[in-house]
Amino acid sequence: MEDKQFELRKSKLEELRAMGIDPYANGFTPENNAGELISLYVSKSPEELEEMEQSFSLAGRIVSKRDFGKSAFFHLSERTGRIQGFVQKNSVSEETFTLFRKFLDVGDFAGIRGELFKTRTGELTVRVLELFFLTKALRPLPEKWHGLQDVETRYRQRYLDLIANERTREIFKTRSKVINLIRRFLDERDFLEVETPVLHPIAGGATAKPFVTHHNALDMDLYLRIAPELYLKRLVVGGLERVYELGRTFRNEGVSTKHNPEFTMIEFYQAYATYEDLMNLIEDLVCCVVENTAGEMQVEYEDKKIDFKRPWKRINIYDALREKFGSEITEDDQFLFTKADSMGITHNGIRGKALTEIFEALFEDSLLNPAFVYGFPLDVSPLARKNDNDPEVVDRFELYICGREIANAFSELNDPIDQKKRFADQAEMKKKGEDEYHEMDNDYVSALEYGMPPTAGAGIGIDRLVMLLTNSSSIREVIFFPHLRP
RNA sequence: GAGCCGUUAGCUCAGCUGGUAGAGCAACUGCCUUUUAAGCAGUGGGUCACAGGUUCGAAUCCUGUACGGCUCACCA
Structure with missing residues (x-):
């Protein structure tokens, strides 16, 4: 049987289409980004933000949701960082509120338009006035605190790792x-x-x-x-x-x-x-x-x-080897190859190979x-x-x-x-x-x-x-x- | 190529000397208008990598295979 979460998200997608909402909509162009808003407004007081009466638009992936029934917080993640959004029943249309609560899952992409305020805990947050559904994610994201640990999945599905x-x-x-x-x-x-x-x-x-x-x-x-x-x-x-x-x-x-x-x-x-x-x-x-x-x-x-x-540091291979073994190492092939053999080095009778391999075996690790x-x-x-x-x-x-x-x-x-x-x-x-x-x-x-x-x-x-x-x-x-x- | 280790729910992980599967997150159903790992109550979800074998009985023991990790070998 196909995975349940996948099937559920697929049925949401069909419902969205039936409601006339394109679950893969194009054309929303955000005018702002998270990094910009945070650097410009994070130090403003709640009162200053209140007075601004300016609206901002952002787009990104919904990476978390905390639902309170008549309001909800979420985090939007995009290129420049992540920023918190807040949806309130009173501040948006009935349709938008339902769209957010019932159809927008963690992992989906959305565009939002709204104004800035600070929460009780002081986090700069966008109060959503308009919500635009951009892309439905049919599969759930990896776990929120441990992230993705499985090495093989991290390499094979690097997008999830990212x-x-x-x-x-x-x-x-x-x-x-x-x-x-x-x-x-x-x-x-x-x-x-x-x-x-x-x-x-x-x-x-x-x-x-x-x-x-x-x-x-x-x-x-x-x-x-x-x-x-x-x-x-x-x-x-x-x-x-x-x-x-x-x-x-x-x-x-x-x-x-x-x-x-x-x-x-x-x-x-x-x-x-x-x-x-x-x-x-x-x-x-x-x-x-x-x-x-x-x-x-x-x-x-x-x-x-x-x-x-x-x-x-600049190290001469020959000097380093002579210092260690005396000049025989560079002058006497017999000595060199015997040494190499005793160290388990394969050289096939090639002098240079024996010399460099001996050097590497002895000194490589010390070159921090x-x-x-x-x-x-x-x-x-x-x-x-x-x-x-x-x-x-x-x-x-x-x-x-x-x-x-x-x-x-x-x-x-x-x-x-x-x-x-x-x-x-x-x-x-x-x-x-x-x-x-x-x-x-x-x-x-x-x-x-x-x-x-x-x-x-x-x-x-x-x-x-x-x-x-x-x-x-x-x-x-x-x-x-x-x-x-x- | 060799040795060692690993593979259990979407994710992170438990699962003892063999008795037929468990948690947290995620999901679902409720409640909740300032949370941030939100909370509370409830529900569903598994070919235990795959194939053999041993056994009354295998996630567990054995063999093999696949894939991965580490170490070594090979190699600028």
């Missing part, structure tokens, strides 16, 4: 704000926002497994992008010296509290800059975002306190406050420029906050011959079973052959940044519709 839980609304407001701040920050510095393909013939720009899709007319497989990097750098070749793209990226990997198959990343590229310039830029950018969302330079995350105070980790080995950085002093490492860094990688950046490799060789080396590894390694991208190499100015670029994981700023322990809390099994 209706019921203030915190969820705040998280997503912060998310929007973060994105907006980043755009403004880069726009002010003369970066150009661009859009590059999501469908790639070759999945490049990162070390990750791609989603595969198929173009029917061309009868060819295409990959959802794992990074926009190689296209953005083609634009730098084209003379767009400062570009950024903020958008969705897809990686066909495991799902966890820190991984969603589609996630939001910003990448930006600046010609005539080095990775060190980008450390400073990212410090500026993240601090700007933190200051304008948290309001201070410290952020509570889980049981920790993250301090964004500058300057941020923002820290730039640099000195990455060349063989795990096929798109980064070689360091001028040490050809085994590249001019690359990662930003860690709270033990998590938030950003990755480097001076770009703009030597086409070196790039071609790096791709070839990667393709060689790929053959050996490292299937997430790059394949040869001749089209990109030929772009470099036309000359890319010295450039540095960075990618920042927006979801992870928002997690830190909203004290969210799972990436699913900061993505409206996270990936779940259907």
Whole structure:
């Protein structure tokens, strides 16, 4: 049997139609909003409000009702906040009063017109003079005090989560704000926002497994992008010296509290800059975002306190490892691989992989406050420029906050011959079973052959940044519709 | 992919070592013209995730499946 509350609300809807009232009426345009009325009039005295004789109109969802028989209170919720309304038998027509009492349920949308007054308890309230039925909700809202708790329902029916839980609304407001701040920050510095393909013939720009899709007319497989990097750098070749793209990226990997198959990343590229310039830029950018969302330079995350105070620590991977194990770790392959094996690290004989994995295993968790980790080995950085002093490492860094990688950046490799060789080396590894390694991208190499100015670029994981700023322990809390099994 | 935990009314949750289902909110019917978790009296509402099994008897024990959560693995 169909649910009773649903059937009842449906029959109310039919009755409304029979009475000539459209339960999904259009055309009511509110002239005011709750936030505005509260900020303008909350401090007025009851007498001042009484004298005003001004009428206001609002529209929103009815989120609570307290019925006294001949009068009733309710709360109306909309974009700017919520405000209390009061319906009195004497102040409205018979029809309106019945409409409110018998037909308007919690969850429905209504428009109201009325005047402001203060209740005995001092709450600013709209005395309803006219009521407009806007939308019938056929299903009841989640419970009023506990809200919606069930995690699965919160993710699958995010609209209910947003209706019921203030915190969820705040998280997503912060998310929007973060994105907006980043755009403004880069726009002010003369970066150009661009859009590059999501469908790639070759999945490049990162070390990750791609989603595969198929173009029917061309009868060819295409990959959802794992990074926009190689296209953005083609634009730098084209003379767009400062570009950024903020958008969705897809990686066909495991799902966890820190991984969603589609996630939001910003990448930006600046010609005539080095990775060190980008450390400073990212410090500026993240601090700007933190200051304008948290309001201070410290952020509570889980049981920790993250301090964004500058300057941020800069840690060299090789130095850190030598300090821990002595110089053998970087000079003696035997020592390195034995160490890696003893720590249960899979490296497949790739030096750089062993080094970075050992570093991560040992130091990642200790990097609470923002820290730039640099000195990455060349063989795990096929798109980064070689360091001028040490050809085994590249001019690359990662930003860690709270033990998590938030950003990755480097001076770009703009030597086409070196790039071609790096791709070839990667393709060689790929053959050996490292299937997430790059394949040869001749089209990109030929772009470099036309000359890319010295450039540095960075990618920042927006979801992870928002997690830190909203004290969210799972990436699913900061993505409206996270990936779940259907 | 592995381990652990969970799934009971629209929502939030109880339900003990097995005896056939309970509360609050929501809903419904009354009463109530300043409440805000309004109040009072009454009523209805369940394929206990699904499928098997054990048992005289299963929400409860066992097995499997689905979905979810956490941890680990994988992974920028």
